[in-house]
Amino acid sequence: MRRQLEGSRAVAEAVARCRPEVVCAYPISPQTHIIEAIGAMVRTGAIERCEFVNVESEFAAMSVSIGASAAGARAYTATASQGLLYMAEAVYNAAGLGLPIVMTLANRALGAPINIWNDHSDAMSVRDSGWIQLFAEDNQEAVDLHIQAFRLAEELSLPVMVCMDGFILTHAMEEVDLPSQAQVDDFLPPYSPRQVLDPADPLSIGAMVGPEAYTEVRYLAHLRQLDALEAIPRIGTEFAAAFGRDSGGLVHPYRTEGADTVLVAMGSVLGTIKDVVDDQRDVGIPVGVVGITAFRPFPFAAVRAACQGAERIVVVEKAFSLGFGGVLSSDVTMAGAAPHHLVHSVIAGLGGRPITKAAIASLIERARRGEVGSLSFLDLDEDLIAGELARMAAERRSGPVAENLLRDLASAPHRSRETGRA
Amino acid sequence: MIPVPTPVRFYQVGSFAVGNRLLDPDQRTVQADTARTNSLDSGHRACQGCGEALGARYVLDTAMRASDNKVVAVNATGCLEVFSTPYPESSWRLAWIHSLFGNAPAVATGIAAAMRAKGRLDVRVVAQGGDGGTVDIGFGTLSGMFERNDDVLYVCYDNEAYMNTGVQRSGATPPAARTATTEAVGPAPGNPFGQGKDLPRIAMAHEISYVATATVADLHDLEAKTIRAMAHRGARYLHVLVPCPLGWGAASKDTIRLARLAKETGLFPVFEAEHGEVVSVAKIRHKTPVVEYLKAQRRYAHLFKGDHQDVIDQLQALADRNVGRYGLVDPTSADAPQLTED
Numbered sequence A: 001m002r003r004q005l006e007g008s009r010a011v012a013e014a015v016a017r018c019r020p021e022v023v024c025a026y027p028i029s030p031q032t033h034i035i036e037a038i039g040a041m042v043r044t045g046a047i048e049r050c051e052f053v054n055v056e057s058e059f060a061a062m063s064v065s066i067g068a069s070a071a072g073a074r075a076y077t078a079t080a081s082q083g084l085l086y087m088a089e090a091v092y093n094a095a096g097l098g099l100p101i102v103m104t105l106a107n108r109a110l111g112a113p114i115n116i117w118n119d120h121s122d123a124m125s126v127r128d129s130g131w132i133q134l135f136a137e138d139n140q141e142a143v144d145l146h147i148q149a150f151r152l153a154e155e156l157s158l159p160v161m162v163c164m165d166g167f168i169l170t171h172a173m174e175e176v177d178l179p180s181q182a183q184v185d186d187f188l189p190p191y192s193p194r195q196v197l198d199p200a201d202p203l204s205i206g207a208m209v210g211p212e213a214y215t216e217v218r219y220l221a222h223l224r225q226l227d228a229l230e231a232i233p234r235i236g237t238e239f240a241a242a243f244g245r246d247s248g249g250l251v252h253p254y255r256t257e258g259a260d261t262v263l264v265a266m267g268s269v270l271g272t273i274k275d276v277v278d279d280q281r282d283v284g285i286p287v288g289v290v291g292i293t294a295f296r297p298f299p300f301a302a303v304r305a306a307c308q309g310a311e312r313i314v315v316v317e318k319a320f321s322l323g324f325g326g327v328l329s330s331d332v333t334m335a336g337a338a339p340h341h342l343v344h345s346v347i348a349g350l351g352g353r354p355i356t357k358a359a360i361a362s363l364i365e366r367a368r369r370g371e372v373g374s375l376s377f378l379d380l381d382e383d384l385i386a387g388e389l390a391r392m393a394a395e396r397r398s399g400p401v402a403e404n405l406l407r408d409l410a411s412a413p414h415r416s417r418e419t420g421r422a
Numbered sequence B: 001m002i003p004v005p006t007p008v009r010f011y012q013v014g015s016f017a018v019g020n021r022l023l024d025p026d027q028r029t030v031q032a033d034t035a036r037t038n039s040l041d042s043g044h045r046a047c048q049g050c051g052e053a054l055g056a057r058y059v060l061d062t063a064m065r066a067s068d069n070k071v072v073a074v075n076a077t078g079c080l081e082v083f084s085t086p087y088p089e090s091s092w093r094l095a096w097i098h099s100l101f102g103n104a105p106a107v108a109t110g111i112a113a114a115m116r117a118k119g120r121l122d123v124r125v126v127a128q129g130g131d132g133g134t135v136d137i138g139f140g141t142l143s144g145m146f147e148r149n150d151d152v153l154y155v156c157y158d159n160e161a162y163m164n165t166g167v168q169r170s171g172a173t174p175p176a177a178r179t180a181t182t183e184a185v186g187p188a189p190g191n192p193f194g195q196g197k198d199l200p201r202i203a204m205a206h207e208i209s210y211v212a213t214a215t216v217a218d219l220h221d222l223e224a225k226t227i228r229a230m231a232h233r234g235a236r237y238l239h240v241l242v243p244c245p246l247g248w249g250a251a252s253k254d255t256i257r258l259a260r261l262a263k264e265t266g267l268f269p270v271f272e273a274e275h276g277e278v279v280s281v282a283k284i285r286h287k288t289p290v291v292e293y294l295k296a297q298r299r300y301a302h303l304f305k306g307d308h309q310d311v312i313d314q315l316q317a318l319a320d321r322n323v324g325r326y327g328l329v330d331p332t333s334a335d336a337p338q339l340t341e342d
């Protein structure tokens, strides 16, 4: 049924139709609306046979999910940003134990400085944890990915994180086609665990493993990630057959035929980029875009195939590794999608800074003229940076950087963000 | 259900033997029964005389008996977890999971929630950890589990330090005790006075239905308290003093004796509380001076080199405060065996 819904509400309804048995909640923006809605549905009985646990921290939220999942229950939770960092130890543990927990990550920047707006730094912080990480492009895909996530997680016995851009998606009202309970029931069988805590058939889970087998345990976990490279598109195809729309899969190429320049990105920014691609194609400029849905496992072959023939690849990424550069672009480079020096990393949209069509159009233009380096920052306010560097050079006790920048911005309102820089 | 045993009188004064043979069959311990489950089976790698291994065996076999063998156990990281499951061996003969150091209470909450969702209220959840895992790193998740009154029995095996990592100070380490991070050096050797957490009382402040302390010196009492804890639903807390020969610098053969001295000096009060109120106290017939307890342990050896009577007096004052607070001493008490030197 098509309905006009807030992204969070849509995801909550989708999760409800997946019949979770234990849902843990700890509030953090921009994830709150999702768990609030699920909590209400458990109370009214709209979700049956489900325990909704208000925990005292995200560390507990993931730990309760671990216990529930190990006891054979379908477990779900949601978090963002600082919450994900706070639960990090348990995030790794859930993956190491092979527990098919599904978690929504309402992507948000990491502090300090504290910032509630969207980027992908939180997801990147646990990219090596062994979780499958899927990125939704819009709210419809967020709904669909959650339904697929439970299938995927339980089939492989691996946890799945569905990443959706905080505020941009979680708080956006959009028309969404919500599948019926019967449709979801047909698609998602009851959870049949690979390992379960059962007094009738006791086993030990979580034993200590030394050098004699640790590598093998990790290797097997890697193999299961590789299995996901096969399972994700297969489940996506089945989903398309059952629900009548394409969602999920590994990558989404868009107008890449004959493109000399291919942009690569994840999440909601793909909508903006597609609009720009359409504009440019209209005037005969051969550009395309590849959206990456599966970030972990990283679909090397699919990325390589999708970018085939491009002269240059411009990765627009909402996170970066300090002292290193782009994370996604480094993976794309590893995929061998283009000669190394022609993968350009463009860091954009950090802490919620809008990525405008104008900025993307200008980026494409400069890239095609060979004016974009291997690492650059979209819309960087050079004056602001120069001011702070000068202050730091001038005095030892120059004070906290973030507060200095805010003061500079306040005293120079003509440079406020809204005026828009290329 | 096992009947709650009436307090056992021991006639062999001067001996610590439990003397099951002298008891009526219905008063004997679960452990004395050949049908016990051996939840923590032999062959594990605990040190000789490990109080924690002893305590866990009694608690879990009793919990198994009380639940028709339907226990799921959660273990925090620590000695108990490490010595019981070096890959690929496991000593656990019950459904058991170890996740992390600080999350055992929350994992237990998750299992209890799963069982509730599935309508499996016959399955009972027991979580366990050392004092570090309980009073320090796991404190947040434990308090959350208490506060929500989740259906979990949490058992703390208190050996008064982080033993698994090599005897470092925890929030349950007593004053003056030497640990690897409170060395017996400097002007105030050992662990400082005026610090530390009294978790049984903090648990009581959550007003959960059952809180009890016990030691491995009185295993009848430990079993009886486990049975009573299992008879309650919701969050329950059992705090068991378990001497650690390695960490305390004590002889393996002294584990039971030290646990008994901890109780008989008043340093470790043994009591039960329901809904935040103390309902029973294990009495001391003859209060033993703390020095008897201290001198048998190398972690206090510095107190007996040079004149540290003032420190010993301070420790005596702590014991006396417990005696006053819980009304521990009762010269007419018949239940407590008289302690004699051996």
Ligand SMILES: Cc1ncc(C[n+]2csc(CCOP(=O)(O)OP(=O)(O)O)c2C)c(N)n1
Pocket: B052, B077, B078, B079, B080, B101, B102, B129, B130, B131, B132, B133, B134, B159, B161, B162, B163, B164, B165, B170
């Ligand atoms: C997050 C985390 N911090 C530290 C450790 C290291 N660690 C493992 S066991 C342990 C000590 C456990 O002490 P306690 O809980 O008192 O149990 P015991 O070994 O004394 O029985 C420590 C510090 C860990 N495993 N995880």
Ligand code: SF4
Pocket: B045, B046, B047, B048, B049, B050, B051, B052, B053, B079, B080, B083, B159, B163, B164, B243, B244, B245, B246, B247
């Ligand atoms: S160090 Fe202490 S607690 Fe650990 S196994 Fe040895 S005696 Fe037991």
Ligand SMILES: [Mg+2]
Pocket: B130, B131, B132, B157, B158, B159, B160, B161, B162, B163
């Ligand atoms: Mg300890």
